[in-house]
Amino acid sequence: MKKLSLALFLAILASSAHAGSATWTWPTARADGSALPLSAIGGFQVYDTSVPVPNLPGTPVTGCTAPIPPTTATGSCAAAFAVGHNHVIVIGDNTVPAILSATSNVATATTTLTPPRAVIDLKVIGP
Numbered sequence: 569m570k571k572l573s574l575a576l577f578l579a580i581l582a583s584s585a586h587a588g589s590a591t592w593t594w595p596t597a598r599a600d601g602s603a604l605p606l607s608a609i610g611g612f613q614v615y616d617t618s619v620p621v622p623n624l625p626g627t628p629v630t631g632c633t634a635p636i637p638p639t640t641a642t643g644s645c646a647a648a649f650a651v652g653h654n655h656v657i658v659i660g661d662n663t664v665p666a667i668l669s670a671t672s673n674v675a676t677a678t679t680t681l682t683p684p685r686a687v688i689d690l691k692v693i694g695p
């Protein structure tokens with residue numbers, strides 16, 4: 569029973585979401601190569617592609633916000649990213665309705681948490 573409980577705990581820990589951050593470079597061109605100034609960027613959405621949603625690249629990651637329109641070449645946001653899950657970003661321009669980019673490259677969320685220390689006093693008593 570203890571072995572099963574530990575395995576379940578480790579599975580839950582491995583798939584849990586942790587506060588993390590995403591960074592990217594804002595596009596400066598449209599798909600046809602024409603210029604896209606930062607002032608023409610109207611929004612973005614980061615998706616967790618490991619959790620499917622019909623007609624979307626995945627489940628939208630909530631809490632991932634950045635200034636719009638951007639004022640620097642790079643964007644970033646902080647949110648709860650599910651460790652081991654794949655994520656993509658879609659950029660929209662400021663037209664109504666927005667023209668959306670294709671999905672970005674896939675980025676997998678990793679953790680910087682360190683594992684627990686090893687047990688140093690395990691004893692087994694035989695029959």
